[in-house]
Amino acid sequence: MTSSEFYQLAPELVLLLAAAAIIIVDLAxxxxxxxxxxxxxxxxxxxxxxxxxxxxxxAHGEGFRDMMVSDALxxxxxxxxxxxxxxxxxxxxxxxxxxxxxFAEYVVLLLIMTVGLTIVASATNLLVLxxxxxxxxxxxxxxxxFDPHRARSVEGGLKYAIFGAVASGIMLxxxxxxxxxxxxxxxxxxGEALGGMSAGAPTSALQFIAVLFVLAGFxxxxxxxxxxxxxxxxxEGAPTPFAAMMSVAPKAAGFAALVRFFFTVFSDPxxxxxxxxxxxxxxxxxxxxxxxxxxxxxxxxxxxxxxxKRLLAYxxxxxxxxxxxxxxxxxxxxxxxxxxxxxxxxxxxxGAFFVVMVVxxxxxxxxxxxxxxxxxxxxxxxxxxxxxxLSLTGIPPFAGFVTKFFLFAAVLQRQGNxxxxxAIIGVLNSVVSLYYYARVLRAIYLxxxxxxxxxxxxxxxxxxxxxxxxxxxxxxxxYWNPLVEVAxxxxxxx
Amino acid sequence: MTVQSVLSVAAILFSLGLYCVLTRKxxxxxxxxxxxxxxxxxxxxxxxxxxxxxxxxxEVAGRVFAxxxxxxxxxEAAVAxxxxxxxxxRMGTVEVDNLNELRE
Numbered sequence: 001m002t003s004s005e006f007y008q009l010a011p012e013l014v015l016l017l018a019a020a021a022i023i024i025v026d027l028a029x030x031x032x033x034x035x036x037x038x039x040x041x042x043x044x045x046x047x048x049x050x051x052x053x054x055x056x057x058x059a060h061g062e063g064f065r066d067m068m069v070s071d072a073l074x075x076x077x078x079x080x081x082x083x084x085x086x087x088x089x090x091x092x093x094x095x096x097x098x099x100x101x102x103f104a105e106y107v108v109l110l111l112i113m114t115v116g117l118t119i120v121a122s123a124t125n126l127l128v129l130x131x132x133x134x135x136x137x138x139x140x141x142x143x144x145x146f147d148p149h150r151a152r153s154v155e156g157g158l159k160y161a162i163f164g165a166v167a168s169g170i171m172l173x174x175x176x177x178x179x180x181x182x183x184x185x186x187x188x189x190x191g192e193a194l195g196g197m198s199a200g201a202p203t204s205a206l207q208f209i210a211v212l213f214v215l216a217g218f219x220x221x222x223x224x225x226x227x228x229x230x231x232x233x234x235x236e237g238a239p240t241p242f243a244a245m246m247s248v249a250p251k252a253a254g255f256a257a258l259v260r261f262f263f264t265v266f267s268d269p270x271x272x273x274x275x276x277x278x279x280x281x282x283x284x285x286x287x288x289x290x291x292x293x294x295x296x297x298x299x300x301x302x303x304x305x306x307x308x309k310r311l312l313a314y315x316x317x318x319x320x321x322x323x324x325x326x327x328x329x330x331x332x333x334x335x336x337x338x339x340x341x342x343x344x345x346x347x348x349x350x351g352a353f354f355v356v357m358v359v360x361x362x363x364x365x366x367x368x369x370x371x372x373x374x375x376x377x378x379x380x381x382x383x384x385x386x387x388x389x390l391s392l393t394g395i396p397p398f399a400g401f402v403t404k405f406f407l408f409a410a411v412l413q414r415q416g417n418x419x420x421x422x423a424i425i426g427v428l429n430s431v432v433s434l435y436y437y438a439r440v441l442r443a444i445y446l447x448x449x450x451x452x453x454x455x456x457x458x459x460x461x462x463x464x465x466x467x468x469x470x471x472x473x474x475x476x477x478x479y480w481n482p483l484v485e486v487a488x489x490x491x492x493x494x
Numbered sequence: 495m496t497v498q499s500v501l502s503v504a505a506i507l508f509s510l511g512l513y514c515v516l517t518r519k520x521x522x523x524x525x526x527x528x529x530x531x532x533x534x535x536x537x538x539x540x541x542x543x544x545x546x547x548x549x550x551x552x553e554v555a556g557r558v559f560a561x562x563x564x565x566x567x568x569x570e571a572a573v574a575x576x577x578x579x580x581x582x583x584r585m586g587t588v589e590v591d592n593l594n595e596l597r598e
Contacts, residue, residue: 142573161570162574165574170512179538
């Protein structure tokens with residue numbers, strides 16, 4: 001390992017060291033030290049995000065024999081993963097099902113999962129991609145089924161694990177076909193070798209099949225049709241803070257890997273920051289269809305949900321569909337729009353999950369009916385929830401509107417009828433989503449509580465974090481320049 | 495033996511595995527189907543690495559990949575079986591159809 005490779009890997013090393021330290025402390029001490037573990041874990045997350053700073057200006061280094069790269073994309077995503085981990089640890093500290101006896105394991109698994117996420121975002125080799133995706137998977141199965149005494153938890157974990165195993169098996173078969181056609185595993189070499197094969201060659205059908213198989217792995221990670229069915233069950237079963245993490249971080253990693261894979265292997269740079277998909281494999285059309293199917297399914301299925309965690313799960317499927325539009329646009333602007341969307345999505349979606357959690361801890365149910373009249377019982381948290389939900393819908397002046405706008409703009413910048421159709425379907429879907437988000441808001445503000453209940457007390461620190469997330473949602477919706485500029489720089493990795 | 499014959503076996507294995515995953519009701523049998531799919535990919539990798547490259551200097555990347563898959567298949571099976579065990583203790587069944595705590 002050369003010294004530049006060492007610096008490139010420093011964020012991951014910090015996370016792993018913290019995980020090891022927590023294991024050792026937990027084995028050595030007789031007491032439960034919940035606070036110590038969360039400080040160690042959260043501190044490691046913050047430190048790993050800070051270690052990225054020196055990489056911002058000289059990040060363009062491939063390392064480990066071109067298996068991993070440290071570029072604008074990975075430098076952008078590591079702080080995102082770290083903040084998701086930090087928020088998850090903060091909100092896990094008092095969750096009963098997590099803290100009873102095994103909080104150390106929980107934090108360790110979270111940290112190792114974060115390592116997997118960062119490696120997925122920087123993998124430029126099929127083998128590394130597979131290994132890091134499995135690292136995410138193995139830790140996430142365990143975290144989903146974390147409470148073995150709750151039937152829902154283990155059931156969600158099993159469904160997640162089986163879907164994951166099948167999806168990664170199919171992806172592997174596709175990878176083996178790609179390897180067979182080219183003899184290469186690294187993206188650059190794959191792209192060169194596949195680019196030399198013309199459309200009429202006998203391998204073109206095989207290439208298409210291989211790409212479809214590899215897509216299974218990606219669609220599973222971002223919870224898109226047809227590998228989306230695990231999503232509501234796993235979110236409902238998992239401890240809520242981890243469900244929040246799962247709805248954002250693996251999705252972001254999946255999108256990063258998807259963009260990196262398809263842009264380097266299956267497309268050629270064109271004029272004006274736009275790319276052209278190679279004609280052997282019509283993957284752009286396939287992704288377009290998946291995008292439409294995903295957002296439509298997610299929104300329609302969310303309408304009938306009564307459980308808020310399931311509702312947010314279906315809404316997260318729909319959001320994966322929106323973000324896929326940015327990939328289908330196949331341009332630098334599209335990639336930047338997806339990255340900006342991921343940041344805002346992290347803020348508003350994790351915020352929404354955490355509100356559900358703090359309320360459900362007191363009312364012991366996640367049904368919408370339990371939220372009736374919450375506006376009076378818990379004014380500040382309810383206001384935050386309203387901000388998150390409106391932002392998820394994409395209503396100005398919230399950040400969700402701004403990033404969705406850039407997503408649509410990137411799609412419409414491409415000339416062609418299909419892009420217009422895609423954008424129109426996206427807008428219609430946003431309208432549908434307003435219905436079910438507004439249903440929750442109606443329960444909070446326009447319905448009286450079912451029975452007179454005492455005020456709900458939420459620890460001040462948690463309220464402060466929720467308020468911070470809400471302020472960010474509003475702030476980025478009014479003053480979006482910094483976010484958009486940073487996101488524009490991310491697409492320079494292409 | 496040609497590369498085609500090995501690839502045919504791998505394709506058949508993959509299809510059997512997928513069929514098993516889609517039709518079996520028992521969670522353990524589903525995992526066995528996954529195992530078939532993984533081994534089909536393994537067979538492909540090993541076959542491609544043996545039949546490409548020059549004699550004396552074969553393409554080793556495929557073999558390395560196969561070894562990694564074997565290791566991770568074991569890890570995945572361990573985690574999945576642990577979850578299945580927890581489910582059996584909790585509900586007394588591992589039939590996927592009976593697992594419907596989570597349904598709207």
